[in-house]
Amino acid sequence: MPRRTRLPRAFYQRETTLVARELLNKVLAMPDGRAGRIVEVEAYCAGIDPAAHTYRGKTARNATMFGEPGHMYVYFTYGMHWCANAVAWEKTPGAGVLIRALEPIAGLPAMHEARGGVSERLLCSGPARLTQALGITGELDGIDLVRGGGPGIHDDGTHPPLHPVLTPRIGIRVGLEHLWRFCVPGSLHVSPARVKSAQP
DNA sequence: GTTTCGATTGTG
């Protein structure tokens, strides 16, 4: 079993897009053993980024993003889905990294049970799919990913890709000029692209 | 107080 090092707080106290890139190929692990390798992320930055939940300032919902780097911001959307972020900012609070897809690596039976009869390719390939597979809900909003004993992000010795795939972020209508979505090249577990509907 | 809409997903 490879040695796994939980990422230190200082890791998250850096410029958000750098943290995003370096989270690729790290391992998101739950205390019950469910774990996956991070293969797709998006950076949401403070102040300048109209797509970020924090763009208009602190609210009850997004308060975690203004808190300690290295904590987990979990939000509810579309009336049914949870999505998970790692809070990551250096100077300006209110920024973080949305975890968009994992390659499942441990606890697959529990993941399949949580997700129903889906293929392994779709098990954790999407921001709400992976939270469902790992059992992440709003109860975990604000938890410390650095402290041991709970969910955490680990380094198992697999380096981030030297040349990650850069694209605009998914599912937003503003801030498309930024290439702040980062993927592991060639990963089969990146969230599947949706066919863009033709213009009338 | 009321309306709009979303950092999505599954199905048709």
Next chain:
DNA sequence: ACAATCGAAACC
């Protein structure tokens, strides 16, 4: 292409 589904954000 579209419905599901509900709370936060946006707008009066």
